[in-house]
Amino acid sequence: MSVIIHPSAIVSPHAELADGVKIGPFCVIGDKVSIGAGTELVGYVSIHDYVTIGSNCRICEYTAIGGDPQDHGYKGEVSYVRIGNNNLIRENVTINRATGEGNSTVVGNDCFIMDAVHLAHNTRLGDYVTIANKVGLSGFVQVGSHTVFGGMAGVHQFVRIGEFCMIGGLYRVVKDVPHYTLASGEPLRLTGLNKVGLERGGFSPETIREVYRFYRELYRKDRRFTEALAEAEGRKSEYIPEVQHIIEFYGGTKRGVTFWGI
DSSP, rough: OEEEETTOEEOOTTTOOOOEEEEEETEEOOOOOOEEEOEEEEESOOOSSEEEEEESOEOOOOOOOOEEETTTTTOOOOEEEEEOOOOOOOOTTTEOSSSTOOOOEEEEESOOOOOOOOOOOTEEOOOSEEETOOEEEEETOOOOOTTTEOOOOOEOOOOOOOTTOOOOOOOEEEEEOOOTTEEEEETTEEEEEEHHHHEEEEEEOHHHHEEEEEEEEOOOTSHHHHHHHHHHHHHHHGGGGHHHHHHHHHHHHOBOOOBBBB
16 A cells, blocks of 8 residues: 555655555645545645654644744753544644653644644643643643543643543643542542543442542541551552552642542
């Protein structure tokens, strides 16, 4: 299978295009670009320098990937966008390169990024992340695998969102959201476990119950959260791996954590 390039597209002869790549009308592809096998750029897509895209992705109209970071700290250093395999990126999406020499903005595998989403510099997405229309992720945001965003949510820079989370639409996320939770409201609060997501992800009923039991104990109203977390950290080895994963997440916060709201 050969590479197919529409006559109206502008593609650098230095770009690396694997077998089966399709470049649609009025696309612009820079010099330092690598695109994997079977990936399709539907039309009017701009891929700037220092971008690597994996195989079997589909990138739709008016998307721009690899533009300079929108960051006062950027001084023209070489940085990257790295996108994995099997991603669907819809119309009008912008994904900026990272700030800092050699750093990367990263999209994992099997993600679904809908219309007009913005992924700012140094953002890192895990695998199977779904981001609905017009969500904005600020610089240095990290998102765990299998997490879902409702439309028009906004995420503050340096926030971390765990795995198998669901963020409600229209809400602003200013603190970290731990693994396996639902978050919504203004100000944002944890409103429960993402039970449906966990069941679909193959978590056993026993594991889901243990995770819920841990969160209820951690957010008890009759003692301080910091005391409860310190106790959990001291007993970490006694918990199942999923709970240990939650405890480790809390230890890495820079923005603080979102609290339980029910």
